[in-house]
Amino acid sequence: MSSEASKAIEPKVLWGGKISPFSISYGKLMMWIFLVSDALTFGGLLVSLGFARHAAVTKGFAWPSSEQVFTHFPFTHAHLPLLYVAFMTFVLIISSVTMVLAVEAGHRMDKKKVAFWLALTVVGGLVFLFSQVWEWSTFIAGPDGDITTWGDNATLKQNFFLPTGNVIDGAAQLGVEGPQAYAMFFFFITGFHGFHVFTGVLFNFIILLNVLGGTYEKRGHYEMVEKVGLYWHFIDLVWVFVFTFYYLV
Amino acid sequence: MERDDIIEYSLHAHHSEEDGAKLRKKIYFVTVLLSVITIIEVLVGVFISRSANEGTNLWESIKIGYIILTLIKAGYIVLIFMHLGDERKHFKWVILAPYILFLLYLIFIALDEAVAVGNGMTM
Structure with a gap:
């Protein structure tokens, strides 16, 4: 990419004051700093997931296996382990691609293309959000749709396995640490990520309105698209890790 | 002006x-x-x-x-x-180095402690 950052400038000039040594605008720099702090929060959450799991397993509690918990797909009762999560991951990756295409179009001042790709990104984000709503309600209610109380969470009851291979029976056994912590981390981590997706969709939508209104055309550059783009890619990045450490490993 | x-x-x-x-x-x-x-x-x-x-x-x-x-x-x-x-090399390090350092330490200490905590609780 041809930008100020790829120009060869003497370090003495670069660090001599007056100009940004990183050849980057204030807004973009601050977005990166924010993303680092946000990534530390998510890193902390995922590490605490690992902590809880290691402690529980060392204690002798079983930890539910995600491919036995997430086996459902909308509109069917077929046994399809992990496929819906894979679909969600794919949606998020594709919406990240449409976002980077919007940024690229912005560098060519192509207003129509920016609006087109940004609109697709908003749609992708919404698809992901509604998928998450479905996944949460399925996790709470179990595959056949009866909303149950926490004590006999249908999904965990039907899918949780013990080291001996017994199916869990009744509320008493659900109280053991492994499955409970598993469910708590599910809601906390995907919830925190989902809220990021929600705000990301909101930001993208506001920027889309500005693009359509010609704000950035007048300004002479589409850097705002790049900034919300950074945030949106970050959401995809976090999901890549959640997918691995919550669902796969 | x-x-x-x-x-x-x-x-x-x-x-x-x-x-x-x-x-x-x-x-x-x-x-x-x-x-x-x-x-x-x-x-x-x-x-x-x-x-x-x-x-x-x-x-x-x-x-x-x-x-x-x-x-x-x-x-x-x-x-x-x-x-x-x-981006410029310095910028890459400003973003990546603190993050990687902090996270590697956190992963090490959390997983190490988790085993100790798990062992402690069985007693």
């Missing part, structure tokens, strides 16, 4: 039609790569279940494989999609 000491870096970020075509090619390549890696991960997850293989060498190596694939995906997202690969 017009200020002459402010540089609009964003105005230097434009590129030509040819550069754009090259960039799009790169984007599509990364798209295919990320999709293929995700498909591989899911297929392994579906066909080799954790519950049946937990504790075996096979599962341990799959776990390490997952982590490596995840880091490859993350690298492509950060360096290509977020353009960190095109």
Whole structure:
């Protein structure tokens, strides 16, 4: 990419004051700093997931296996382990691609293309959000749709396995640490990520309105698209890790 | 008064039609790569279940494989999609070094302590 950052400038000039040594605008720099702090929060959450799991397993509690918990797909009762999560991951990756295409179009001042790709990104984000709503309600209610109380969470009851291979029976056994912590981390981590997706969709939508209104055309550059783009890619990045450490490993 | 000491870096970020075509090619390549890696991960997850293989060498190596694939995906997202690969060297380190240092320490200390906490609670 041809930008100020790829120009060869003497370090003495670069660090001599007056100009940004990183050849980057204030807004973009601050977005990166924010993303680092946000990534530390998510890193902390995922590490605490690992902590809880290691402690529980060392204690002798079983930890539910995600491919036995997430086996459902909308509109069917077929046994399809992990496929819906894979679909969600794919949606998020594709919406990240449409976002980077919007940024690229912005560098060519192509207003129509920016609006087109940004609109697709908003749609992708919404698809992901509604998928998450479905996944949460399925996790709470179990595959056949009866909303149950926490004590006999249908999904965990039907899918949780013990080291001996017994199916869990009744509320008493659900109280053991492994499955409970598993469910708590599910809601906390995907919830925190989902809220990021929600705000990301909101930001993208506001920027889309500005693009359509010609704000950035007048300004002479589409850097705002790049900034919300950074945030949106970050959401995809976090999901890549959640997918691995919550669902796969 | 017009200020002459402010540089609009964003105005230097434009590129030509040819550069754009090259960039799009790169984007599509990364798209295919990320999709293929995700498909591989899911297929392994579906066909080799954790519950049946937990504790075996096979599962341990799959776990390490997952982590490596995840880091490859993350690298492509950060360096290509977020353009960190095109930024200045110092900036890359300002973003990556504190994060990596902190997280490696956190992972080490948390996993180490988790085993101790688990052992302590059985007594």
